[in-house]
Amino acid sequence: MRADARRNYERLLACAHEAFTERGEDAALEDIARRAGVGIGTLYRHFPTREVLLAALLADRLRGLTAYAEQELDQQEPCEALINWINAICDHGKIYHGVAAGAMAQLLGDGERDKALVEFDEACTASQAAGDRVLRRAQAAGVARPDITRAHLTALVHGLVQATKNEPELFDRLLAVMIDGIQRVTSPAS
Structure with missing residues (x-):
């Protein structure tokens, strides 16, 4: 180019x-x-279609999340990094949650559409791997529940974004509850 x-x-x-x-x-x-x-x-x-633009935009944003995880979160304490990662993927989800589903459903075809899907898929895979590393690091440090996976985290974020779509004032409160639930809690009896 x-x-x-x-x-x-x-x-x-x-x-x-x-x-x-x-x-x-x-x-x-x-x-x-x-x-x-x-x-x-x-x-x-x-971008020959709206969907190709959206796929390219989503891939670009996911690559940004991956770079954020690799360049900044690796330098932070594991608990802080996990909380910052969750906030970053929530911010991403609030913008692109509804947009992504519609675009991806339309991107079945040939040429530019296939290329856009491949780039999106690669960026998504890299972002998921970065999130997995952040979570595993927090678990290894004992600051995150050992029984939660990156897929669980993704589902929680998607659910939170969807649940607060029409009531955005609830988002921060529910996010705090979610983070409290993800963090490892040691009971006084143990």
């Missing part, structure tokens, strides 16, 4: 993130192109 095309691609992804953060599933492609300072044709050259 030429340098100017790469800049447009990256600017489109950054503006798509802003638009989906503000408007959720209703973000308009025309608005994304305008924010990026390009024409709608440029957007479609990079």
Whole structure:
């Protein structure tokens, strides 16, 4: 990709993130192109469908989560790293929870769609592995329940995001309860 095309691609992804953060599933492609300072044709050259854009955006965001885990969380105490990871995936989930399901359901086909799915799948796998490392490190340090898995954590986050979609004021309280439940509690009797 030429340098100017790469800049447009990256600017489109950054503006798509802003638009989906503000408007959720209703973000308009025309608005994304305008924010990026390009024409709608440029957007479609990079992302032939809304679903391809969403898959690329999700892959980009998941790669960011993976980098965050690898570059920052590895430097933190295990309990702090786990809490920060949970907060990061919750923030991701609040923006992309509904958007991701619809996009992935539409991405069955050929060409660009297959490429977008492969990139999304690779980014998802890497992000899950990073989350697993953060959780296992907390478990090894004795600060997280040993019987919880990364899949459990993911299900809890998805459930929390879905449960508070229409009542966002409950999110922080329920997140605190979830984190308390994940942290290892040693009873005074033991």
